[in-house]
Amino acid sequence: MGFAPLAGTRVLDFSWNVAGPTATKVLAALGADVVKVEWPTRADPGRALAFSPFQEGVFDSSGFFSTVNIGKRSFTVDPTSAAGHHIVDELLGHCDIVVESYSPRVMSGWGWTFQRMLELNPNIIYLSVSGFGHTGPESAYVSYGPTAQAASGVTAASGEPDQPPAGWGYSYLDVMTGYQAALVTVAARSRQLDGHAGQRLDVSQVEVGAAMLGPILMDCGLNGTVTHEALFPPGNRAQWPESTVDGYRYELGAPYNLFPTNDPGHDGFCAITVLNESEWQALKAAMGKPDWAEDERFADLDRRLANQNELDMRLGEWTRLFGKYELMALLQAAGVRAGALQTGRDRLDRDPALASRQVFQRLNHDVLGEHRFESLPVHVDGKPLELYPRWPILGKDTETVLAELGESADQIAELAKSGGIWPPDIARPIYTKETTS
Amino acid sequence: MTATTSPRPRPGGPGGPGGEAGSAGSAGSAAQSRTDTSPLTGVRVLEIDDGFAGYAGKVFADFGASVVKVERPGGALQRRSGPFYRAADGNEYSLPFAYYNAGKQSVLLDLPDAGRPDADRPDADRPDADRPDAEVDADAIAQLERLIAGADVVLDGMSGGITATLGLSSERLAELRPGLIHVVITPFGLTGPWRDYLSSDLVALTLGGVTAQTGYDSVNGRPGQPISPTGGQSSHFVGVLAAIATIAALRERRDRRAEDVLTLDFSVHDSVAVSTESYVSMWEFGNLEGFRHTGRHASGIFTNPAWQFRCGDGAYVCALTLYLNDRRFAALLDLFDKAGFSHGLADERYATQRQRDPIMNEIVNEIARFCKQHSADYIFDEAQRRQLPWAKVRSPEDIAADAHLAARGFFTPVELFPGEQVPFPGMPWQGLPSALLATDANAHVPQLGQDTEALLNQEGWRAL
Numbered sequence: 001m002g003f004a005p006l007a008g009t010r011v012l013d014f015s016w017n018v019a020g021p022t023a024t025k026v027l028a029a030l031g032a033d034v035v036k037v038e039w040p041t042r043a044d045p046g047r048a049l050a051f052s053p054f055q056e057g058v059f060d061s062s063g064f065f066s067t068v069n070i071g072k073r074s075f076t077v078d079p080t081s082a083a084g085h086h087i088v089d090e091l092l093g094h095c096d097i098v099v100e101s102y103s104p105r106v107m108s109g110w111g112w113t114f115q116r117m118l119e120l121n122p123n124i125i126y127l128s129v130s131g132f133g134h135t136g137p138e139s140a141y142v143s144y145g146p147t148a149q150a151a152s153g154v155t156a157a158s159g160e161p162d163q164p165p166a167g168w169g170y171s172y173l174d175v176m177t178g179y180q181a182a183l184v185t186v187a188a189r190s191r192q193l194d195g196h197a198g199q200r201l202d203v204s205q206v207e208v209g210a211a212m213l214g215p216i217l218m219d220c221g222l223n224g225t226v227t228h229e230a231l232f233p234p235g236n237r238a239q240w241p242e243s244t245v246d247g248y249r250y251e252l253g254a255p256y257n258l259f260p261t262n263d264p265g266h267d268g269f270c271a272i273t274v275l276n277e278s279e280w281q282a283l284k285a286a287m288g289k290p291d292w293a294e295d296e297r298f299a300d301l302d303r304r305l306a307n308q309n310e311l312d313m314r315l316g317e318w319t320r321l322f323g324k325y326e327l328m329a330l331l332q333a334a335g336v337r338a339g340a341l342q343t344g345r346d347r348l349d350r351d352p353a354l355a356s357r358q359v360f361q362r363l364n365h366d367v368l369g370e371h372r373f374e375s376l377p378v379h380v381d382g383k384p385l386e387l388y389p390r391w392p393i394l395g396k397d398t399e400t401v402l403a404e405l406g407e408s409a410d411q412i413a414e415l416a417k418s419g420g421i422w423p424p425d426i427a428r429p430i431y432t433k434e435t436t437s
Numbered sequence: 438m439t440a441t442t443s444p445r446p447r448p449g450g451p452g453g454p455g456g457e458a459g460s461a462g463s464a465g466s467a468a469q470s471r472t473d474t475s476p477l478t479g480v481r482v483l484e485i486d487d488g489f490a491g492y493a494g495k496v497f498a499d500f501g502a503s504v505v506k507v508e509r510p511g512g513a514l515q516r517r518s519g520p521f522y523r524a525a526d527g528n529e530y531s532l533p534f535a536y537y538n539a540g541k542q543s544v545l546l547d548l549p550d551a552g553r554p555d556a557d558r559p560d561a562d563r564p565d566a567d568r569p570d571a572e573v574d575a576d577a578i579a580q581l582e583r584l585i586a587g588a589d590v591v592l593d594g595m596s597g598g599i600t601a602t603l604g605l606s607s608e609r610l611a612e613l614r615p616g617l618i619h620v621v622i623t624p625f626g627l628t629g630p631w632r633d634y635l636s637s638d639l640v641a642l643t644l645g646g647v648t649a650q651t652g653y654d655s656v657n658g659r660p661g662q663p664i665s666p667t668g669g670q671s672s673h674f675v676g677v678l679a680a681i682a683t684i685a686a687l688r689e690r691r692d693r694r695a696e697d698v699l700t701l702d703f704s705v706h707d708s709v710a711v712s713t714e715s716y717v718s719m720w721e722f723g724n725l726e727g728f729r730h731t732g733r734h735a736s737g738i739f740t741n742p743a744w745q746f747r748c749g750d751g752a753y754v755c756a757l758t759l760y761l762n763d764r765r766f767a768a769l770l771d772l773f774d775k776a777g778f779s780h781g782l783a784d785e786r787y788a789t790q791r792q793r794d795p796i797m798n799e800i801v802n803e804i805a806r807f808c809k810q811h812s813a814d815y816i817f818d819e820a821q822r823r824q825l826p827w828a829k830v831r832s833p834e835d836i837a838a839d840a841h842l843a844a845r846g847f848f849t850p851v852e853l854f855p856g857e858q859v860p861f862p863g864m865p866w867q868g869l870p871s872a873l874l875a876t877d878a879n880a881h882v883p884q885l886g887q888d889t890e891a892l893l894n895q896e897g898w899r900a901l
Contacts, residue, residue: 005689063722138841150755151828153836158666167732169650170714187476207865214536219520220837246520266660271643339644344716356629377707
């Protein structure tokens with residue numbers, strides 16, 4: 001095995017949907033043994049969502065679920081049954097980290113308060129991932145990613161200045177909260193190995209959003225800046241010409257925008273950002289030094305910022321002569337920061353950098369067959385970190401994990417017979433009979 | 438970093454010990470005490486940042502590492518990046534520089550800066566802006582090497598990386614510091630056909646896939662304008678992933694006393710490209726192209742017209758109409774009825790989700806009409822009281838004054854600028870106290886080169 005710094009770290013994962021499972025995916029990619037705990041009658045809703053070639057009711061055929069949960073094992077138990085409760089007690093005693101992303105009262109409602117966890121395992125790390133956090137006046141509020149984005153200021157920080165907020169076209173705070181939760185967990189794991197007693201980590205999506213706006217919040221708090229009355233956000237620009245507030249990209253330049261190309265469809269744009277004088281000279285040279293670009297209204301940064309509408313219109317007339325990748329290559333060769341507007345399909349099929357670096361790795365999924373999966377994108381000593389080709393096929397690892405807990409074959413057979421590891425009224429898929437290597 | 442004042446307890450933590458300060462890392466990582474409670478106490482990080490690595494360095498500082506920022510003549514570009522704050526001492530401070538660099542030390546070295554975005558800015562207040570790279574102080578590389586020899590981590594955000602730019606090979610790094618972790622953060626990575634390309638926040642978000650999916654809803658089937666969000670988000674994706682891998686590796690390598698150099702090569706582009714929720718899966722598994730839309734979950738199909746509504750006070754609410762199951766629909770009717778809002782949704786036609794789905798437009802229209810009659814705060818409170826997962830679209834100024842975040846201690850007052858207490862946004866978790874915000878001294882924003890003399894004299898890293 002290659003780079004696996006979390007090898008030997010045992011994670012008991014009750015989390016579902018996207019944010020929590022993203023955190024445990026990252027831990028698994030670094031070598032942690034992540035055991036995903038579910039019960040088939042209320043399995044991770046992600047199993048039923050998004051891009052399955054099969055009909056409803058198949059637990060293991062969602063492409064997106066398999067992307068977010070790659071590298072984990074699957075354990076089935078009903079935490080609300082007496083036998084199941086006992087098993088979860090055992091699992092808590094044998095793990096290093098327990099993760100959940102339920103509403104704040106669910107785990108404690110089942111009897112597993114942090115205090116109870118400490119009784120079972122004095123060194124345990126208990127990570128909860130939720131919309132508003134487990135304390136504070138809004139801790140009972142319910143949310144999905146876009147809710148937290150609205151409530152944290154992230155939605156308001158995106159858009160054209162004279163239009164409604166644009167927010168994000170996806171759940172940024174599911175992804176980023178997963179990453180931030182993984183970050184604090186590896187840090188806490190380091191303390192745990194130093195002998196630090198039990199740790200309770202409470203990650204809130206709203207706080208993740210706020211932390212991602214740090215300097216904007218400082219500007220409001222210290223300078224009394226009021227963004228919603230100003231021309232903010234700046235669209236795709238670094239700074240809106242007449243705005244009285246910063247553009248908050250923490251870099252300044254003009255031109256700095258998306259520009260049209262002759263690519264067909266709705267995504268035929270190319271970003272062009274000029275951050276200094278030599279890049280402006282390089283851009284002019286790449287265009288063949290047109291007369292309009294020598295106009296004194298564009299002679300320095302301040303004047304280009306003030307005259308962006310005219311500048312962007314003129315530049316856009318030239319960019320329309322090229323395809324988006326053609327334009328990007330031409331400008332990058334000239335030393336100008338440029339990039340094509342890429343969709344999911346573009347990244348998979350048209351991006352030579354992502355292909356070369358094996359960011360999407362082709363693996364053979366137990367049910368879905370051969371597909372490309374998003375990796376933890378790092379090259380370690382010159383080689384891409386490889387995903388471990390394992391997915392939490394529902395219930396596939398239950399018997400194995402029970403055996404690891406010290407349960408005998410007879411005890412496991414008895415549990416299975418009594419419906420303790422799979423509900424009797426639901427057919428258990430045949431491929432779950434296999435055990436993972 | 439030195440902890441000279443008493444620890445500052447962070448209010449409102451749900452558990453876990455509060456308020457431990459990072460203590461001085463006087464003896465290097467090998468001698469880390471078991472009583473130290475910040476995870477990176479004693480760890481030494483040497484940071485060179487040309488734009489995308491500063492966030493990872495901030496994370497290390499927050500966890501108690503000693504982070505030394507190498508700056509070149511004229512200082513980090515971000516020092517001249519707005520917005521600014523005019524402090525009581527009469528100086529103007531860059532707020533992004535303060536947010537991303539508080540708690541770090543600053544060393545000024547006369548290293549070449551080709552490839553930096555500000556390499557030739559004539560307006561930069563640099564005494565030597567016309568200095569050709571060939572005249573770089575020959576001692577600068579030797580000084581950098583001395584700092585590397587004392588470091589546990591080199592956080593290398595130099596354009597092109599220090600190996601290609603300064604000629605510091607892995608072998609040389611191994612000679613200087615056996616066991617070093619060399620974390621490289623560049624726009625496109627050290628390998629691949631785009632490795633020499635330049636980037637920016639907009640270019641990174643656009644190539645990486647964020648911008649194509651984000652923006653304005655379609656009108657008559659025509660996708661609206663693509664938009665890239667603000668806040669410098671591209672550096673956050675790569676920074677958090679690099680910090681996770683580095684912290685995990687530090688611990689594991691310390692335990693087995695690794696002596697080889699570990700190179701972790703992160704690319705901003707790669708990190709953004711794997712961070713767009715389901716948009717890659719959508720094409721890989723569903724042969725669907727993502728649908729550009731406003732403030733919603735990722736989607737490859739057109740679900741319903743809007744989640745975002747303008748309220749009577751001009752603010753907006755995010756109302757997740759996609760998830761109106763029977764319980765939530767009943768809650769919606771209760772919200773309408775208690776407010777005395779007359780509507781037609783009690784009709785049998787809306788009785789089940791199956792009936793509602795094809796006529797969701799009618800429900801959305803009623804929500805839009807309701808919102809126009811009330812303030813966003815009222816709708817947020819009343820909807821959440823009924824367990825509807827809605828929220829006001831809060832402005833950044835709302836967040837700066839938010840009672841929930843205040844109750845959780847998200848902002849910590851620290852003396853960030855001379856003589857001034859500033860509410861500093863914390864890291865987004867509770868239960869692992871911030872070494873950065875534990876004391877005013879820890880949170881200090883470094884002046885350019887303030888630690889050069891101390892770090893380059895005989896004391897070296899021990900000066901910290």
